[in-house]
Amino acid sequence: MGETGEMERAGVPAGGRERSDHDLLRAARGGSARASEELVARHWDRAYRIAFAILGDPYLAEDVTQEAMVSMLANIGRFDLRRPFAPWLHRIVSNRALDWARARARREEIPRLVAPPVADAGSDPALIEALGALAPERRAVVVLRHVAGYGTNEIARMLGLRRGTVGSRLRRGLDELRSELEGGIDG
Amino acid sequence: MDDATLIRRLGALAAPDSEGARERAVAEIPGRMRAARSARARRRRQLAPRLAAGVIAICLVLASLTLFTAPGRAVSSWVGDQLGFGRPGEHPTLRQIRHKLIYAPAHANESVGAGQPAYVLARGKATLGAYWEFITFRSNKTGAHCYEIEVPKLRMIVSSACEEKESRLASKDGLQVDTISGNGEVGMRFMMAVGRISDDVEGVRVRFRGRPVPVETEEPPASLFEELGFKQTFKVFAAFPTGIETGGELTIVAIKDGAPVGRVVRSQLMNLRMAGVQSCRWAQGLAGEGKLKEFNARRTCRAAGVDPETLKPLPRR
Numbered sequence: 001m002g003e004t005g006e007m008e009r010a011g012v013p014a015g016g017r018e019r020s021d022h023d024l025l026r027a028a029r030g031g032s033a034r035a036s037e038e039l040v041a042r043h044w045d046r047a048y049r050i051a052f053a054i055l056g057d058p059y060l061a062e063d064v065t066q067e068a069m070v071s072m073l074a075n076i077g078r079f080d081l082r083r084p085f086a087p088w089l090h091r092i093v094s095n096r097a098l099d100w101a102r103a104r105a106r107r108e109e110i111p112r113l114v115a116p117p118v119a120d121a122g123s124d125p126a127l128i129e130a131l132g133a134l135a136p137e138r139r140a141v142v143v144l145r146h147v148a149g150y151g152t153n154e155i156a157r158m159l160g161l162r163r164g165t166v167g168s169r170l171r172r173g174l175d176e177l178r179s180e181l182e183g184g185i186d187g
Numbered sequence: 188m189d190d191a192t193l194i195r196r197l198g199a200l201a202a203p204d205s206e207g208a209r210e211r212a213v214a215e216i217p218g219r220m221r222a223a224r225s226a227r228a229r230r231r232r233q234l235a236p237r238l239a240a241g242v243i244a245i246c247l248v249l250a251s252l253t254l255f256t257a258p259g260r261a262v263s264s265w266v267g268d269q270l271g272f273g274r275p276g277e278h279p280t281l282r283q284i285r286h287k288l289i290y291a292p293a294h295a296n297e298s299v300g301a302g303q304p305a306y307v308l309a310r311g312k313a314t315l316g317a318y319w320e321f322i323t324f325r326s327n328k329t330g331a332h333c334y335e336i337e338v339p340k341l342r343m344i345v346s347s348a349c350e351e352k353e354s355r356l357a358s359k360d361g362l363q364v365d366t367i368s369g370n371g372e373v374g375m376r377f378m379m380a381v382g383r384i385s386d387d388v389e390g391v392r393v394r395f396r397g398r399p400v401p402v403e404t405e406e407p408p409a410s411l412f413e414e415l416g417f418k419q420t421f422k423v424f425a426a427f428p429t430g431i432e433t434g435g436e437l438t439i440v441a442i443k444d445g446a447p448v449g450r451v452v453r454s455q456l457m458n459l460r461m462a463g464v465q466s467c468r469w470a471q472g473l474a475g476e477g478k479l480k481e482f483n484a485r486r487t488c489r490a491a492g493v494d495p496e497t498l499k500p501l502p503r504r
Binding site: 037051058061062066073074142146149177182 | 193196197199205209217220223224
């Protein structure tokens with residue numbers, strides 16, 4: 001009984017076949033709280049990781065990812081079921097994270113994103129600190145390409161940029177990142 | 188550090204406590220959804236009355252501009268023309284207004300035009316750059332033909348009446364005067380004489396204080412008479428005497444074979460200056476009822492040389 005519950009929680013019905021994202025989306029549109037919960041649980045890790053890589057702050061990343069999930073569920077009726085779900089969600093997450101990062105940069109609360117305490121800095125604190133040194137726009141492109149694994153075209157669509165702009169931001173972002181890492185504690 | 192190493196490090200980047208964050212999200216998101224939904228509903232509730240008030244305000248402004256300003260009237264007349272309203276055989280320009288306002292003498296306080304299709308029999312130029320329409324429709328009480336004379340540009344129904352006899356001119360000499368009336372408001376001051384003549388009457392001569400007044404005669408389309416079930420065809424005439432402020436005698440004569448066959452004389456014409464003075468009392472009675480009507484009445488009163496507050500003559504300039 002407990003095993004079946006665990007499987008259902010992971011998006012695997014008692015019959016054994018895992019429900020697809022689109023099945024869950026249809027059910028969530030129909031008002032199924034369980035389906036919404038499963039969508040959140042299934043896509044949380046990648047979405048949270050993207051937010052964390054852009055923001056460098058796990059608490060803020062958690063909040064932004066939750067906000068993005070709420071927004072996704074509120075606008076689920078607008079989603080085109082012929083398209084893949086994950087890029088749509090990651091577009092919401094990365095844009096929200098980018099908005100936060102820009103707002104922080106504008107307010108100059110923290111001139112450069114400071115690495116959080118080691119315990120909260122994820123698997124690579126030096127890399128997080130170096131990412132925080134990039135301009136938010138470049139940081140988002142680098143994260144979507146090399147942390148989330150999207151192609152240049154997809155990133156251009158997600159962020160509303162031209163392909164060439166994505167390419168140049170990526171190149172400069174990687175150069176700056178390397179320079180930060182080589183000149184920083186890791187270097 | 189080479190690119191490959193850097194990219195490998197980026198690909199291996201993990202966020203702290205992802206599992207704990209996921210569990211918290213699954214637990215907290217339903218509550219956040221409910222809060223977001225109620226916040227949206229609250230915003231919508233707050234917005235709805237403001238939106239409605241805004242829409243009403245815009246509609247009132249547009250209606251005021253259309254009804255009470257010269258450019259608005261010109262635009263609405265032009266639109267009416269483009270849609271075919273106001274041409275003989277078509278529906279009248281003031282279709283919407285008339286059905287609410289017709290009170291024929293035989294059916295006091297009842298709208299005999301409500302729900303009845305109305306048609307323009309004739310149309311011509313009036314004063315003040317406006318035009319008049321001679322309208323007909325059937326009474327919803329008796330089925331008799333009713334007539335109405337309108338000046339759409341001024342949003343004005345000058346006269347309305349229903350036939351007592353069956354769709355024939357009441358007079359035997361071929362001349363029927365439907366109205367001699369006018370309006371005394373400043374900026375909209377005019378007097379008009381409108382009537383019908385039988386087909387065998389050649390024309391109409393109108394004189395005011397002995398001076399000839401131009402007369403326009405319009406012949407409604409013959410097919411319209413047939414279509415609307417008239418038993419007698421006729422022509423419609425209209426004249427707009429000028430210099431009307433102090434009243435005078437108006438004579439209308441129908442001519443047949445070069446000789447007068449019918450004559451109507453009115454010597455008790457409305458004195459528009461007196462009407463202006465009367466509007467002073469009207470203005471006082473309107474206080475608080477309608478700003479525009481009150482404003483027009485006060486303006487007309489002042490133009491007649493009377494102070495609308497004290498009802499005493501204004502000092503001469």
